[in-house]
Amino acid sequence: MELWQQMIRDSVHTVDQIVEKFNIDRKVAEDLDEFFQARINPYYLSLIRYPGDPIWRQCVPDKIELDDIDSDEDPLMEDAMSPVPNITHRYPDRALFLVTSQCGLYCRFCTRKRKVGDYEKISMKGLESAFQYLEKHTEIRDVIMSGGDPLMLTDAMLEKIIQRLRAIPHIEIIRLGSKMPCVLPHRITPQLCNMLKKYHPIYLNTHFNHPWEITPESSKACTMLADAGIPVGNQMVLMKGVNDNPEVVKELMQKLLRIRVRPYYMYMADETKGANHFRTSIETGLNIIENLRGHTSGLAIPHFVIDAPGGGGKIPLLPNYVVHFDDEKIILRNYQKKIFSYKNYHDNHNPVKTNGKNGKTKQKEIKVAKIELPVLEEVEN
Numbered sequence: 142m143e144l145w146q147q148m149i150r151d152s153v154h155t156v157d158q159i160v161e162k163f164n165i166d167r168k169v170a171e172d173l174d175e176f177f178q179a180r181i182n183p184y185y186l187s188l189i190r191y192p193g194d195p196i197w198r199q200c201v202p203d204k205i206e207l208d209d210i211d212s213d214e215d216p217l218m219e220d221a222m223s224p225v226p227n228i229t230h231r232y233p234d235r236a237l238f239l240v241t242s243q244c245g246l247y248c249r250f251c252t253r254k255r256k257v258g259d260y261e262k263i264s265m266k267g268l269e270s271a272f273q274y275l276e277k278h279t280e281i282r283d284v285i286m287s288g289g290d291p292l293m294l295t296d297a298m299l300e301k302i303i304q305r306l307r308a309i310p311h312i313e314i315i316r317l318g319s320k321m322p323c324v325l326p327h328r329i330t331p332q333l334c335n336m337l338k339k340y341h342p343i344y345l346n347t348h349f350n351h352p353w354e355i356t357p358e359s360s361k362a363c364t365m366l367a368d369a370g371i372p373v374g375n376q377m378v379l380m381k382g383v384n385d386n387p388e389v390v391k392e393l394m395q396k397l398l399r400i401r402v403r404p405y406y407m408y409m410a411d412e413t414k415g416a417n418h419f420r421t422s423i424e425t426g427l428n429i430i431e432n433l434r435g436h437t438s439g440l441a442i443p444h445f446v447i448d449a450p451g452g453g454g455k456i457p458l459l460p461n462y463v464v465h466f467d468d469e470k471i472i473l474r475n476y477q478k479k480i481f482s483y484k485n486y487h488d489n490h491n492p493v494k495t496n497g498k499n500g501k502t503k504q505k506e507i508k509v510a511k512i513e514l515p516v517l518e519e520v521e522n
């Protein structure tokens with residue numbers, strides 16, 4: 142057995158352990174176990190500095206989760222948008238592919254609790270129909286392997302799946318969505334990196350939420366991935382008592398760049414059952430972006446998004462930098478709240494030369510760039 146597998150075996154996960162370690166009432170611990178099992182591996186456990194700290198909140202069961210029984214279990218409608226088991230196909234050219242229900246740690250805020258940890262809900266039996274769906278849908282050029290955590294599979298199993306995906310000509314890129322670099326960095330071994338780099342282009346998005354998660358171990362893991370030519374991105378979730386603070390987020394983003402991880406998304410927490418106590422106001426998120434843009438490297442700034450309830454997908458939010466916009470000009474304010482004006486440019490009669498199909502130069506009309514009001518459709522929720 143590999144070290145990381147042993148560490149999963151050594152995780153805190155039974156009701157007895159929860160009661161003893163975290164001083165939780167037995168009945169509450171039982172109810173929490175029923176709701177969503179605990180799994181805290183010894184590495185992540187060692188990052189806790191005091192009860193209730195940002196690491197603790199992410200992994201230790203809390204009775205407050207049980208107050209929240211009315212919220213949706215699948216707010217993003219991943220199951221409704223699943224044409225075959227293990228696949229969610231929401232966007233035109235990419236699909237989410239769930240390959241395992243297991244994770245290196247169970248996050249209390251997880252939005253996929255309804256499936257995570259349950260072998261029946263994300264089953265290996267679904268893999269064949271998922272491959273067939275991906276083969277048939279030639280518009281899919283980007284497959285995101287997720288779960289659970291795809292790096293819970295053994296290298297051999299992972300390689301089998303990746304080989305099968307690589308045999309599909311229209312799949313251009315493969316992405317792995319894995320928390321392992323953060324929660325169990327020992328999973329990132331030289332063997333794994335050597336295997337993955339045979340199948341480029343491979344991208345990996347990981348999930349750090351707090352600067353304390355950047356340790357010598359996680360730094361090494363991310364560096365190894367980068368050295369294997371795998372661009373690593375980070376998807377942070379904004380959470381109360383974890384990272385709802387501009388200074389904490391800035392420190393995290395800067396530290397991520399130092400270990401060659403590029404901030405990608407910062408999500409508003411989903412409206413998901415048992416996790417609403419993590420939600421912050423939208424203003425908190427906008428204020429964090431306001432405190433990053435202009436104040437630090439553009440590379441350190443993630444896209445701030447809401448994954449829309451009802452399956453609308455990720456929708457970006459920005460602090461409002463546009464003071465006024467008309468046909469003549471746009472008036473903007475910068476990060477220091479200073480005002481600047483930029484003249485609009487009317488390019489409706491300026492042909493742009495493009496190369497026609499048979500090598501001849503073709504002229505293409507560019508449409509007037511004007512802001513059109515979106516057609517609004519009422520979406521039921």
Ligand SMILES: *Cc1c(COP(=O)(O)O)cnc(C)c1O
Pocket residue numbers: 229230231232235236237285455
């Ligand atoms: C997030 C997500 C993707 C990937 O979205 P990107 O914006 O391309 O990173 C694809 N499918 C589903 C269902 C998703 O939730």
Ligand code: SF4
Pocket residue numbers: 243244245246247248250251252253254257288289290320
């Ligand atoms: S690693 Fe991801 S899928 Fe697994 S429990 Fe955490 S948030 Fe959920």
